[in-house]
Amino acid sequence: MKIKICGIRRHQDIEYVNEFLPDYIGFIFAKSKRQITSAECLVLKKELDPSIKTVGVFVNESLEKVISTTLVANLDVIQLHGDETREYILDLKNILKNSTSLKDTLVWKAIRVKGEKDIISGDKLPVDCLLLDSFSKQSYGGTGKTIDLDIIKSSTIKNQFFLAGGLNIDNILNTLSEVSPYGVDISSGVETDGFKDRNKIEKIINCIRRK
Template identity: 50%
Template structure:
């Protein structure tokens, strides 16, 4: 059963759309980005979010003390590290918070795929120089054919290539710009993507 994460939600209308279609996860981006939110902007959105949906906070090189605050404020249910956080950072973070941790790996070649982290999940995204994420580009998915651990697949996934992404059997598909029109989340695209994934899961039960 492939799960789905709709990332980069920033408006009340986005929350209304996901509450209707119920993806497994949504993402609030707290790192520098056109989709960036502050903790105070995210609080009311989290309160509106259906509790069946887990909110993932996306961070880049965030101080650990800051992440402790996010947990205390109950703004997020999971942490996604999308920067240069190393194994030591993750091990320390695990002693400070109880939230599950996703570590993003920006893939340039097969050596990147083989990196191991103490995180609960890894997320594969395309390496783009000087960009930590959200570039909306996919990498060569043939490089992850032999991966046997649960992983999130991100980067340039949209309606035209979602079927190919699903063939890789990821734990979860992570989509942001692929369900947007003119930089804004598109309810119809979310509906279509969710339908494709549900149909795929029904066929593979």
């Protein structure tokens, strides 16, 4: 089970993840209370344990901005969390494929799930992994709202996928007993008053890895 802690933005956050070693951390470049710049990301990444992969989260951003940010921040994964189309994804992957510096960069696509048809459509996209998140009219992610597991259980998903949306220490084991994702993406569930909490990170990572 892969673990991603998203919304990293402080030096303390890096200290916490270096201690407990999730597989991935996410830096948010879209408008958000957790947003950081590519320059800030690069500073934080220099302090990061090299075993942890970095994911850049983008929402309806231009290809030029995605590529320039990925280069500056030296990201391992580009996570598209908006309304990006199949054509957009193909153009992005073509740019990555033809770039010496970026050819190994992965592309993930977040799907804001309202119903099974969202999963079916998302599963056809030319990406390396999906991230299934809860739907909200107000935000593209990070709301703390849980996803309807019955929709996922009734769907056949060919792609590897991360599960996101309101995961925390109180619901993680029950969630993983009902669905079997490739990984889990946790953000607000390891925060206190809007900031990453060392003890919550420790508890949920240990809980998942003991499963």
